[in-house]
Each structure stands twice: as structure tokens, then as C-alpha cells.
Amino acid sequence: MEESTHLVKHILLAKFKDEIPQQRIEQLIRGYAALVPLVPSMKGFHWGTDVSIENLHQGFTHVFESTFESTEGIAEYVSHPAHVEFANEFLPTLEKFVVVDYKPAAVNL
Secondary structure (H helix, E strand, O other): OEEOOOOEEEEEEEEEOOOOOHHHHHHHHHHHHOOOOOOOOEEEEEEEEOOOOOOOOOOOOEEEEEEEOOHHHHHHHHHOHHHHHHHHHHHHHEEEEEEEEEOOEEOOO
16 A cells, blocks of 8 residues: 555544534634635645434534645644634534544555
């Protein structure tokens, strides 16, 4: 197995607090996406909600995926003032979350 690209994916699984209105969640998602042009090391952003029929989500309802060119790029993102400001607004709305960073790898068959 080998890394398929030099990209690094930053995955955040989240469950918003029950009292957070849907309109506020949508506003926060737009704010997350708005980081892409503000943080030079952030190359892309995707998000979605759980659609699994297996019921193994452990309560997590939303997935946020950011793409970076390197682990150093993630470090730049974490300390970037725009991210810090957004995280201070976003994280208090979450009941729980987990973050995983990984380098995509291909399996050659």
C-alpha cells in the first residue's frame, strides 16, 4: 500500500447539541466553508450528514472533511486567526466531536 497523494484529510465527526436550531447549524456550516479562501493551507471542504442504515454512528450526525497539502498545513490551519475565531463559535454548539487526520492511501491489487 502506498500514499495515493501528498494530501492530508482532516475529518471532524460531530453531534450538535439538541437545543441548536437547524438555521444556526446551517449558518455554522457556511462559516466553516468560508474558511477555505481565508486559510491558505486549506484546499477544500466537504460536509454531510449520516445516512448509514447500520446505526453505528454512535450519535454523530455530521461529517466535515477538510483537505490540506501537508500535516504542516493542518498546523497552520489550527493556529490561523480565522480558524481560531470560528472554532470558538463552533465548538460550544457541539455535544460531542472527534477529529482524525490521515493521508489517503491506495491499495494496489
